């Protein structure tokens with residue numbers, strides 16, 4: 040089984056979000072980058088398949104050189120090798136087409152991507168990828184088992200979950216649940232040392248036109264101050280919610 | 288040229304978001320000076336959509352489509368979009384909508400904007416305002432394709448009545464075995480409660496509650512308000528509550544009308560999941576808790592005293608306003 044885990048390089052969850060150049064560029068000043076949290080779940084699940092079922096794991100990121108520390112981290116966590124498609128990740132369509140090419144070249148039969156990147160929150164790459172490759176696709180995947188060609192996967196639905204069966208080849212949009220949070224792998228010293236020796240291949244992008252452009256950004260309006268109500272005056276809260284906020 | 292909206296049903300009944308997506312579609316169609324066509328699958332009362340501005344309703348009746356199947360549904364939407372020469376397709380952000388939208392967009396060679404929060408800013412170029420950076424910002428995205436798919440964020444537009452006379456047409460898509468590469472074995476519903484996705488009001492509690500045995504008052508509060516229950520991440524990690532209740536950047540997104548946070552400090556990762564809720568109330572003993580900066584209304588007080596009182600007062604309020 041050849042697994043490919045798609046790694047999105049995103050600002051850490053605590054990052055302050057600011058923009059520069061007249062709100063047209065994301066301000067990377069002081070921002071720490073991490074592996075997209077959903078992708079971490081995918082990667083740890085992939086390592087489980089490697090340890091229990093002898094799969095091999097490659098990781099891929101579409102990005103310029105600045106993403107390499109993130110890919111090295113994925114190698115330190117346990118991927119066997121890494122591929123960087125040397126291009127700006129212009130939009131989800133562009134990224135998905137680049138990854139689809141990597142999948143074809145490497146004949147991967149399972150592609151694990153995250154449900155969404157926490158920066159642009161697109162939630163599109165996994166679906167585009169599956170459609171482009173003609174692979175089966177499970178989104179919001181919270182559990183997966185693979186036996187030979189047969190797959191049992193669970194997806195989160197509104198108000199519950201749904202168990203699905205399908206066959207390889209497969210793309211998932213994965214998230215928390217694929218493994219328990221306490222089981223998430225973090226790099227240890229040995230992993231970090233080994234990661235330096237592992238191959239990180241840089242490939243050229245294929246020629247694809249993106250189908251969207253992000254023009255500018257806007258921060259949410261500054262919130263007005265919180266209205267405090269005394270704990271001895273709960274009627275006041277109910278009144279405000281009823282007559283002012285009109286939500287009850 | 289037309290605008291097509293996918294109006295989602297569940298066991299034949301339109302979901303509330305189907306009416307929101309249709310209301311939104313009617314507005315987009317008006318902007319483009321064209322008509323709104325709605326597509327539904329196995330709806331029992333398709334004409335309901337005319338109330339929200341759909342002048343043509345394509346109703347697919349097919350037993351194979353009784354349960355959701357992303358690829359098959361995407362294929363149906365694409366065929367309808369082609370037969371109606373739709374240049375804008377609108378899909379909601381339910382778990383099914385999010386699954387479907389990229390498949391539809393790809394097959395129509397269309398650009399997709401997800402998490403869209405308002406009507407197009409301009410239609411030429413086609414610019415959409417969408418949520419990004421886990422609700423910490425918005426971005427404006429131009430779709431450069433001739434067909435565009437809009438993923439409408441939950442509770443972002445509202446439901447507006449706009450009664451028109453609609454023609455209802457049967458629509459018979461061509462389905463193949465390839466559409467059914469995935470089969471559903473079992474649907475597991477979180478028992479009988481309001482789901483976070485569908486709820487207008489969400490009552491959420493955090494580590495300030497000290498232990499799972501104290502959730503009775505949270506359930507009571509949710510019940511009197513007809514609300515869903517939710518929790519912070521550590522609460523789910525400690526197994527005090529089910530993981531399906533975990534809200535935040537790495538959990539569920541809540542776009543409710545009212546979010547009540549009890550004993551939750553308001554960490555940035557938690558707020559990222561609830562920022563799109565309209566009105567936020569916090570109950571916390573610590574006046575310095577960051578949640579007070581994000582909330583509209585707050586009570587500095589002990590949940591164990593405030594919540595039971597709130598439940599009793601709300602019961603009276605509900606009786607008087609029934």
Ligand SMILES: Cc1cc2nc3c(=O)[nH]c(=O)nc-3n(C[C@H](O)[C@H](O)[C@H](O)COP(=O)(O)OP(=O)(O)OC[C@H]3O[C@@H](n4cnc5c(N)ncnc54)[C@H](O)[C@@H]3O)c2cc1C
Pocket residue numbers: 052076492493494495496518519520521522533534535536537538549550551552553554555556557560570571572573576588589590591
């Ligand atoms: C990568 C990453 C992702 C994360 N994702 C999420 C996420 O998706 N969702 C999430 O929630 N968190 C997430 N977190 C965790 C987050 O940083 C916080 O640790 C968490 O939200 C805190 O939960 P809490 O507010 O329940 O607990 P605490 O921070 O311990 O707060 C408890 C609060 O209860 C108050 N309190 C105590 N007693 C009472 C009382 N009797 N009455 C009223 N109030 C009382 C306290 O004053 C305090 O403010 C993430 C963290 C990381 C690093």
Ligand SMILES: Nc1ncnc2c1ncn2[C@@H]1O[C@H](COP(=O)(O)O)[C@@H](O)[C@H]1O
Pocket residue numbers: 044045046047048075077078099100101102128131134151152153154155156157159160161162163164165
């Ligand atoms: N530039 C990228 N390189 C590699 N994988 C990516 C990239 N962008 C997104 N992905 C993958 O696609 C998932 C969903 O991303 P998105 O569609 O951008 O929300 C992420 O969790 C990653 O697994």
